Amino acid sequence: MKTLLKYSIFSLFIFYGCSAIYNSSVYKGNYKGKDIIINFEDAKKGFMLVDTKDSIPFNYKIEKNKIDNVSSKKVITYVYRFTIDADYDLDFPLSLYEIGQKRGSVLQVNDSLTFVRQ
C-alpha cells in the first residue's frame, strides 16, 4: 500500500511536470482580412480558428535548422511544419518560423505578417 502510494505521488509529479511543459499556447494574426488564431494544444497537435468559425485541426513539429544568413553568420531557425487533413483546403500559407528562439512572443510568417502570442 505504501509502495502504491509512493508510485501514485511519483506519477502525479510526472503528470504535473508534463502538463507544465506542454501548456497550450495561443497565437493570433490576420491574413487578408481573416482573423486566424493558432492554438498549439501540446507538443504535437493543435487547431486553427479562421474568423472564429472554421476549426482546422493539425499535427505539427518544430524543425530546427542552422543556416547561413546574409552576413554569413550561422543562425538557428525553428520552422513549424504542419500536417493537415486534405479536407481542409487552406487559402492561406502556413509558414511560421522563429529565429534564435522557440515558442517566443512572436511567430513570423513573412516579412509583413506575424502572429502574436496571447
Add this chain to the structure above:
Amino acid sequence: MFTANNPVYNIEVDGRYFEGKDKRRAKRMERRATRRAKKLNKKADKLASKGKSVGDLRERAGELTQSAQDIKDMRGDKSTQYRYANSNGKEAKNLGIKGQPATVGTGTNDKGDNVVTMFTSSNVGQKLHETRHGGQHSRGEINAINQTSSISAEVSAYRAQYSWSGSLSARTLDMSTVNIQDIQGLSNSITSQLNRGLLDLGNYPSGVQTTNITNISQITRSFVNNLVEVGNGGIQGGRNYLLWIYKLLK
C-alpha cells in the same frame, strides 16, 4: 524460340509484353491487387450488412481492380515492352532520376519495339502508381516515351497508390497563397533569406505543409497541382528550388 543454355528468365518471348523477371513481377502485382480488392469488397459487404458506413472501401477496391487491368493492358500491348526497375539502382542513376519513381521510355529492344520502364522503390503503393502510368501508356492515355501526361492521369495514379494502404501523405503548397520570390529565397527579406538557407540545405522552405489523405475523394486536381519537391531540376551543381512537380501539366 527456345535455345539450349539460356537462363529461364531470358526465354519465352510470346508477344505478351512483359519478359523474363518482369513477367513474374507483373503477375505477382496483378495477383496482389486482385486479392486486396476482393478483401476490401468483403470488408465493405460485412460493414454494409451491419448498417455501418463502408467509407471509401468500394472505391479502393475498384482502383485495385483497375490496377490489375493496367497489367493486362500492358501485356496486351504488342508494340511496347514494359519493365520494372529499381528507382535507386544504377539504371535510374544513369538517367538522372535516382530516388524518384518515374515511368519513362528507355530505348528499344532487339525486336525494335519501344521499351517503357517503370522505376519504383519496393513500396507497393508506389509500384501501383507507376503501374497505372504503364497501363495509361498502353491505352494511349499518356505517352511515357515523349513524357506527355495530364493532371487527370496523375490523379488516377495517386488514387491507385492510395488504394493499397488507404493512406497517403505528401508535401504541398498552394502557389497562389505565397510570394514566389520569398518562397524561392530570391529577395532580401528575412523570410526569403531563411528559405534560401533551407533550400540550400535540401530542406523545404517554411511555407510547405504535409497533407494527409485519408479518403480517396481528397485526391483531386488541386491536390496534385499543389504537390511540391525540393530539387535543382536536373541541372548538375545547380541551386535547389521548390518545384511544383506537375506545374506543366494540364
